[in-house]
Amino acid sequence: MTDSIYDQLNANGTVGKQRVVETFSGDSLDTDRWHTQQIVATCTFAPADSVDGGLLISTDAGGGSPSAYLSFNDVCQYNPLGFRFISTCKKGSDNNVGIKAGIGSDDSSATPAHNSLMTAGSLVSYRALATKDGSTGTQTNSDVAVSSTEFVYDIVGNGSSNILSLDGVTKVTKTTNLPTAKCQPLLYIQSRSTSAVKTWNCKYMECYNT
Amino acid sequence: MAYKQHFIEWFSGKQLPSYWTGAQVAGSGGSASMADAIDGGINVNSGSGSNNSYAIYFNNKRQYSATGSVMINVSKINVSTNYRGGGVGMSNVHATNGNNYIYFQNTASNTYIKAVSRSTSGLFSDTSVTQDANYHSFKGECKSSSAEFTIDGGLQVTHTTNLPTLALQPFIYADDSSSVSADMRCIYCEAYNT
Numbered sequence: 001m002t003d004s005i006y007d008q009l010n011a012n013g014t015v016g017k018q019r020v021v022e023t024f025s026g027d028s029l030d031t032d033r034w035h036t037q038q039i040v041a042t043c044t045f046a047p048a049d050s051v052d053g054g055l056l057i058s059t060d061a062g063g064g065s066p067s068a069y070l071s072f073n074d075v076c077q078y079n080p081l082g083f084r085f086i087s088t089c090k091k092g093s094d095n096n097v098g099i100k101a102g103i104g105s106d107d108s109s110a111t112p113a114h115n116s117l118m119t120a121g122s123l124v125s126y127r128a129l130a131t132k133d134g135s136t137g138t139q140t141n142s143d144v145a146v147s148s149t150e151f152v153y154d155i156v157g158n159g160s161s162n163i164l165s166l167d168g169v170t171k172v173t174k175t176t177n178l179p180t181a182k183c184q185p186l187l188y189i190q191s192r193s194t195s196a197v198k199t200w201n202c203k204y205m206e207c208y209n210t
Numbered sequence: 211m212a213y214k215q216h217f218i219e220w221f222s223g224k225q226l227p228s229y230w231t232g233a234q235v236a237g238s239g240g241s242a243s244m245a246d247a248i249d250g251g252i253n254v255n256s257g258s259g260s261n262n263s264y265a266i267y268f269n270n271k272r273q274y275s276a277t278g279s280v281m282i283n284v285s286k287i288n289v290s291t292n293y294r295g296g297g298v299g300m301s302n303v304h305a306t307n308g309n310n311y312i313y314f315q316n317t318a319s320n321t322y323i324k325a326v327s328r329s330t331s332g333l334f335s336d337t338s339v340t341q342d343a344n345y346h347s348f349k350g351e352c353k354s355s356s357a358e359f360t361i362d363g364g365l366q367v368t369h370t371t372n373l374p375t376l377a378l379q380p381f382i383y384a385d386d387s388s389s390v391s392a393d394m395r396c397i398y399c400e401a402y403n404t
Binding site: 003004005006007010012013014015016017018019020021030032033034035071072073074075076077078079182207209 | 216218220221222223224225226227228244245246247248249250251280282284345346347349362363364397398400402404
């Protein structure tokens with residue numbers, strides 16, 4: 001077997017495209033890579049001191065829907081017409097938490113102008129794929145109910161569709177309102193309904209152009 | 211088999227990681243910053259003016275063997291005109307003069323991308339890959355008695371003389387020989403000892 005990671009990821013003779021792999025393991029978040037964009041109040045992104053904890057994403061305890069992104073500070077290197085985003089999600093015990101993660105064109109509002117995001121919020125009963133094409137945003141539910149069970153999700157965009165898979169099974173295929181502008185990885189949290197700390201954990205994120 | 215030093219850089223995120231050092235090798239005004247573009251990677255800019263050069267490297271922390279190591283880099287020069295260009299490889303110090311190194315020279319003043327190695331004097335060899343502004347995968351391997359230069363999966367050049375003898379570090383540089391600055395874009399860098 002080759003010693004090269006590159007040769008394991010790319011067929012011989014092909015030129016690799018932009019990729020990032022984040023394992024969220026260490027004494028602090030890599031702030032060279034990641035930017036914390038507060039939307040409402042203050043949320044935190046810090047390594048969890050627990051087995052398989054990864055990154056612990058938390059809101060503050062206040063009302064008014066505290067919310068924030070983890071982003072690349074709008075450095076957008078990923079192609080919505082040919083990308084793959086793979087990550088993990090484990091909701092905290094409180095279900096009054098909105099979660100979105102995937103790729104988006106900006107981190108300045110709760111809904112980026114162009115995006116393709118897995119959602120596992122409290123306003124819907126099922127895990128879903130949300131997309132927005134610069135003007136219109138729509139969401140399609142899967143048949144997997146929202147819960148605090150950890151899962152792996154995978155979003156693939158190829159220019160004609162965006163496909164969400166959950167734990168390796170294709171669940172949603174969207175062909176309308178797909179993003180077209182360059183994007184960055186995004187992880188988002190929003191507290192809903194109750195005044196308490198809301199959390200979710202992420203221990204892996206990979207994004208690459210195809 | 212014992213694990214050996216291995217390094218991977220994706221050049222994706224809000225800024226260049228702090229384990230890289232940027233240095234103006236010649237002239238002034240150079241920089242290294244993430245490119246806000248699809249497949250943008252890191253943009254190493256030479257600085258504007260004539261004969262400027264800027265490099266990123268490991269601040270002379272040389273962990274890679276001159277007689278048993280591999281460097282893989284996916285990069286391009288952003289504009290293929292006006293004698294602008296740069297290079298990717300491994301060197302003993304960040305500059306490409308008076309140094310021990312192997313690298314690929316991708317400069318618009320050349321017809322072909324060159325393979326370069328040096329101990330006390332440099333050896334420059336044309337590859338068969340025409341110089342352009344497209345991304346290529348570059349692989350340089352230092353062996354005990356040779357250096358191999360591979361582009362896009364095809365072995366291009368083997369040097370058996372003018373080989374580096376001192377320990378190496380990854381480096382990426384941009385330089386210009388005109389009044390217009392040069393940009394070197396890089397989306398991947400891997401280095402390991404064999």
